[in-house]
Amino acid sequence: KLSRYFDAIKRTLSNSKGQDEIMKDIEMRVAELLQEKQQSDKHVVNIDDVDAVITVMGQPEDYRIDEENSESTTGFSTKNNNVKKLYRDKESSLIGGVCAGLGHYFGIDKVWIRIFLFLLVWFWGTGVLAYIILWIVMPEATTTSEKLEMTGSPVTILNIEKKVREEFDSVSQKFKNGEFDELGNKIKLGASRVSGNLGDVIVSIFKVFAKFLGGLVVLISAILLVAVCVTSIIMIFSTALPNNTILNYFHTPIGLETPLWMQGILFLFAFGIPLFFLLILGLKLLITNLKSIGNIAKYTLLALWIIATSLLVLLGINEASQRAFDGKVVQKQELNIKQNDTLILKFKNNDFYDKKIDGNVDYKISQDENGKTVLYSNNVSIELLKTDAAKPYFEIEKLAEGKTMFDAKQKAEKIRYNFTIKDNVLIFDNYFLTDFMQQFRNRNQKVEIFLYLPKGTFLKPDASVQNYDDSDDDYFNLHFSDDKFVYKAEENKLKCLNCPNYENEFNDVNSVNDSLNEINNDSTSTLILNEDRIIIKKSIDRKNNKETKTIKVNGKEFFRVETEINKN
Known part of the structure; x- marks a missing residue:
């Protein structure tokens, strides 16, 4: 049936100019329509597909176009989608046909497109870069069918023949009017453009660059995607891991109070899907004819990404509300030391939790002497200040955050921190403990110590103090080389008495x-x-x-x- 259809078209066009080119364009258009009808990889065309294509292209016996009345139409009905496609129009081009093609697509004069891109040149060369990229990605309209699609005209036998006739008539008219020189110049110019001009060189260079960029994008996105997948799998199956896994000692990537397996799923969709599409983009730069994953997969992944991202935003807002208020519990203690005694200041560690005095652990999960799971932290600091009081004293501030003032204060009260005073020796712990679940509802617990020294007080800090000292250097500049140095509180600073x-x-x-x-x-x-x-x-x-x-x-x-x- 398809063969008879082509024979009928040939008989209709037997006296037409450019019959061979018209038939070539018709055959290409029919092939495109049949390919669109394929729903499997078997490449089998049935009679229904042929009938559908003939309906779109039109019946050749329903009309005839002669030389005198090429604009007349008949009463047959065809399917007209009238959808424009983006092509480069080399026939109306100055360089590569990009502006002319954009003009056809958006329905505006190509001159305005050229002016717009020229103005963009002055913005860090954006216009040049945009033109080169469009030149690479936009195909050239070479066949009559593509030229019709570029202008949004229906690709039917009537329009194909009409377009070919117009091109032949245009050339004939120019010869009749004696425009040989002008036409010859354009032919020479077109030939020079085709025969390896600068534009072709630029396109070749950028194609190589596109391949390199594609390889780089594939490499980076693949590595990141694997990292996201591995992290997500560990988080999703964290409930099956032992309690001493690495997850107990480090923040999770999201750090929310929701179950870890749920965080893993959201983390996978929110960060993995964009990386997957980035990987596909890199592969398309490397492989020209890469098959698409299909619209169903695209829209499904897009929907999952939107849902996961939206949930993360909502959970983030909820997490921020859990930290909206600061809570503080203050403990004040006066030091009863004699006037000429030297106050000895030390920090000590607990070997049960950490054998290092200079520990710098933000938090970790551990067990106390009774086997209860607790959170251990070295987030402790001390600051030395002057005071007009008669005796030295210190204040211990336990700080935490919460969704309300009451909630934040409750969290601060649950912080367990100890110190020891024996004669003139003041010893602070270099750590504090709190409930295990407490940390995952609020991650900003800390202990701040303020030691107030009146004028004339003698101080001998231990070497361990340097790890937790947060004092203003203008008032107290601790000499780190030895723990035998004695300082005296003067009007505006602590002065070392026996330093070098x-x-x-x-x-x-x-x-x-x-x-x-x-x-x-x-x-x-x-x-x-x-x-x-x-x-x-x-x-x-x-x-x-x-x-x-x-x-x-x-x-x-x-x-x-x-x-x-x-x-x-």
Whole structure:
């Protein structure tokens, strides 16, 4: 039947110009329609498919087009989708036909498209990049069927013959009008464009770049997708894992209070689906004819991604509401030490939980001496401050977050933290404990210690203090090299009494510099080499017109020179 259909068309077009080209376009269009009808991989065409194609293309015996009345139409009915497709129009092109093709697709003059892309050139070359990308991705309209699809005209026998006739008539008319030179120039120009011009070179370069980019996208997306899948599987099946797994010691990727298996499912869909589509995109850059996964799969994955992302947003909002308020419990303790006694400050660890004094564990799941599951944390800090009180004292602040003020305070009250006072020795724990489930409802528990020292108080900090010291360096600059140094609280800072001379010199120099800031005529510059205990100091006394240069080694003055300054 299809063969008889083609024979009938040939008889109809027996006296038409461009019969061979018309038949070629008709056969290509019929092949496209039959391919669209295929619903399996067997590539079998039945009589119903042929009838459907003939209905779309039209019956050749229902009309005849002659030279004098090529615009007339008949009464047969065809299916007209009138859907435009995006092609490059090389016939109306200046470079690659991109602007002309976009003009056909959007129904506007190609001149406006060219002006718009030209203006984009001034925005970091965006117009050039956009043109090159469109040149690569947009196919050229070469056949009559593609040219009809580009303008949105129905691809029927009538329109194909009409289009071919118009092209033949256009060429004939130009020859009749003597436009040989102009036509010849255009033919030469078209030939030069086809024969490997700069545009073809650029396209080739960008095709190679597209392959490289595709490989890079495939590699990165595949690695990330595998990581997401492995993490999600571990989270989903976490209930079957032993209690001492790595999940007990690190935050989950999402960190919500919902069940871990549910977090794993949402994590897989929310992050895995975009990576999957990115992988497909990279493969399409590498493989030109890669088969699509199908619209059903695309829309299903898109729906799952939207649902998972929406749930994560809602859970995130709920999690934020669980941390909306800060709760604090304050414990104050006065230190009854004699006036000239030295307060010894230490931190201690608990070997049952961690044998290191310098532990830096945000949180981990452990068991106490009674076998109860608890949360262990080193989130402890101390700050030394001055006070006008008669005796030193300290405050311990237990902090937590919650959805209400009452809830946050309850969480803070459940923090277990200890300290010891024996004579003039003050020992703080370097950790605290709280309920295991508590942490997963609120992750920001911490303990802050504030030690207030009145003027004249002597302090001897242990070396362990350096791991938890959060004091202002202008008030307390702890010397880390030894735990035998004694500090004295003065008006505005703690001064080391038995530190090496070069450190005291450094403190003295800072004090001098603070005073000299108020004297515009004098200046002091100091270079301190702590490793060799060498101090190079230069002082200018403009009041007495003197400049002094000194060098000290190990606290002893090794060199000193005084010179007069010219008054001018």
